[in-house]
Amino acid sequence: MENRIEKRIELKAPISRVWRALTDYREFGEWFLVKLEGPFVPGQVTRGHITYPGYEHLKWEAVVQKMEPERLFSFTWHPYSVDPKNDYSKETPTLVEFRLEETPGGTLLVLTESGFDKIPSQRRDEAYRMNEGGWSEQMKNIERYVTPKR
Amino acid sequence: MSHRSDSRRGLGPRAPAHVFAALGDETRLLLVRKLCGGKPRSISQLTAGSRLTRQAITKHLRVLESARIVRCVRAGRESLFQFNPQPMEELKDYLDFVSEQWDRTLARLKSFVEI
Numbered sequence: 001m002e003n004r005i006e007k008r009i010e011l012k013a014p015i016s017r018v019w020r021a022l023t024d025y026r027e028f029g030e031w032f033l034v035k036l037e038g039p040f041v042p043g044q045v046t047r048g049h050i051t052y053p054g055y056e057h058l059k060w061e062a063v064v065q066k067m068e069p070e071r072l073f074s075f076t077w078h079p080y081s082v083d084p085k086n087d088y089s090k091e092t093p094t095l096v097e098f099r100l101e102e103t104p105g106g107t108l109l110v111l112t113e114s115g116f117d118k119i120p121s122q123r124r125d126e127a128y129r130m131n132e133g134g135w136s137e138q139m140k141n142i143e144r145y146v147t148p149k150r
Numbered sequence: 151m152s153h154r155s156d157s158r159r160g161l162g163p164r165a166p167a168h169v170f171a172a173l174g175d176e177t178r179l180l181l182v183r184k185l186c187g188g189k190p191r192s193i194s195q196l197t198a199g200s201r202l203t204r205q206a207i208t209k210h211l212r213v214l215e216s217a218r219i220v221r222c223v224r225a226g227r228e229s230l231f232q233f234n235p236q237p238m239e240e241l242k243d244y245l246d247f248v249s250e251q252w253d254r255t256l257a258r259l260k261s262f263v264e265i
């Protein structure tokens with residue numbers, strides 16, 4: 001059990017092509033299935049709505065963090081905020097990073113989403129004050145202890 | 151996650167965050183380790199062998215209880231604490247769900263750029 005997600009995928013396309021698919025808001029929308037209102041700009045919010053069948057009523061919103069050409073594209077968002085009645089804006093967002101590396105066959109894309117352990121501000125109770133980092137190791141520990149006994 | 155659709159927290163990150171936070175402490179991990187075998191234990195049993203006071207252990211148990219990782223059961227005049235695997239399973243379900251969504255999204259990216 002980890003508090004972050006990492007995906008590695010080999011794409012048979014040049015790094016420049018992948019970069020464009022990631023950072024051109026129209027191209028991004030094509031495969032991410034979202035219709036965005038405007039381009040990605042670091043430090044700014046990008047809004048749109050989901051075009052995935054059945055989820056068209058949902059808004060999409062992310063704050064662009066970094067755009068280092070053909071290397072790193074990152075944004076923060078509220079993952080899978082699928083309940084329109086819930087106000088997710090007060091919750092700590094997760095960080096999504098797309099890292100690119102050139103390979104002989106094309107491009108290696110490493111996606112990470114991290115911060116699932118972050119503390120929503122409305123829940124600053126004892127549990128959170130007592131929390132003192134060291135996450136990944138602890139999650140590995142807990143998995144070791146708990147999983148085999150299920 | 152449809153089998154968890156009764157959860158009032160839905161798929162928001164709030165519930166996992168609470169569980170993650172409750173587990174983010176060495177003492178509480180140790181308590182979980184002692185309890186995850188399934189046998190309920192008393193505060194005295196859980197304090198034995200620890201350098202912490204009964205009060206400190208109780209405080210940690212309450213944090214775990216608030217995240218539903220343990221529950222308090224009464225046995226006569228004694229309070230026993232019992233491990234509840236559900237929140238951690240939910241946490242795993244949540245990450246599996248997010249992970250699966252990314253698999254689909256990246257597969258679409260792949261077919262989009264590999265023309």
